[in-house]
Amino acid sequence: DAGVTQSPTHLIKTRGQHVTLRCSPISGHKSVSWYQQVLGQGPQFIFQYYEKEERGRGNFPDRFSARQFPNYSSELNVNALLLGDSALYLCASSLADRVNGYTFGSGTRLTVV
Amino acid sequence: GENVEQHPSTLSVQEGDSAVIKCTYSDSASNYFPWYKQELGKRPQLIIDIRSNVGEKKDQRIAVTLNKTAKHFSLHITETQPEDSAVYFCAATLGENTGTASKLTFGTGTRLQVTL
Numbered sequence A: 001d002a003g004v005t006q007s008p009t010h011l012i013k014t015r016g017q018h019v020t021l022r023c024s025p026i027s028g029h030k031s032v033s034w035y036q037q038v039l040g041q042g043p044q045f046i047f048q049y050y051e052k053e054e055r056g057r058g059n060f061p062d063r064f065s066a067r068q069f070p071n072y073s074s075e076l077n078v079n080a081l082l083l084g085d086s087a088l089y090l091c092a093s094s095l096a097d098r099v100n101g102y103t104f105g106s107g108t109r110l111t112v113v
Numbered sequence B: 001g002e003n004v005e006q007h008p009s010t011l012s013v014q015e016g017d018s019a020v021i022k023c024t025y026s027d028s029a030s031n032y033f034p035w036y037k038q039e040l041g042k043r044p045q046l047i048i049d050i051r052s053n054v055g056e057k058k059d060q061r062i063a064v065t066l067n068k069t070a071k072h073f074s075l076h077i078t079e080t081q082p083e084d085s086a087v088y089f090c091a092a093t094l095g096e097n098t099g100t101a102s103k104l105t106f107g108t109g110t111r112l113q114v115t116l
Helices: none
Strands: A005-007 A010-013 A019-024 A031-037 A044-050 A053-057 A064-068 A074-078 A087-094 A108-112 B004-007 B010-014 B019-025 B032-038 B045-051 B056-059 B062-067 B072-077 B086-092 B110-115
Touching (some): B004 B086, B045 B056, B045 B062
Antiparallel strands (some): A031 A044, A087 A108, B004 B019, B019 B072, B032 B086, B062 B072
């Protein structure tokens, strides 16, 4: 059984560019959440999607957006990249819209130069 | 919103000793408290969790205690082994309630090093 898969694993972007990160949840999981983990800190909640609807949004600017597709995979988009957006972006999936049963993907490491 | 503080930021113990990591949370409505282990370059993995209606939970060498009155919870690892070396994160959520976003608020992490 495949776990949560994220792509790409690593990415280098220039300030001002935009980026799209992708996440495929565990088969059967309908909830996908996105977290940003800056080096040396705990993950910070960005978005949660459940059944293709946004269920929650963290304290992030409008440059961050996401969506969930009919197959429950998800994309996180970040526009007008800043140096401070450099981080590990983690996707977590769960069967229902609950945090118990969260499984994290290995993340996408984004470096903004 | 919820705020989670975690101490210590680094912890070094000798193999076989016990390790204790402590967290406090601010929102008394929080009802689920998981602990994650993150090895270098890897994803966070759930190692144990506790709900607000339980005071203590054990799983082999790992235990978690919760004091709702004081709003703090702790991770206890006994008989530590080198493979326990990692960063440990506590988290809290009130997301077990219907209609609220299921988000975790994480602590800042504890780097545990188990030396031989």
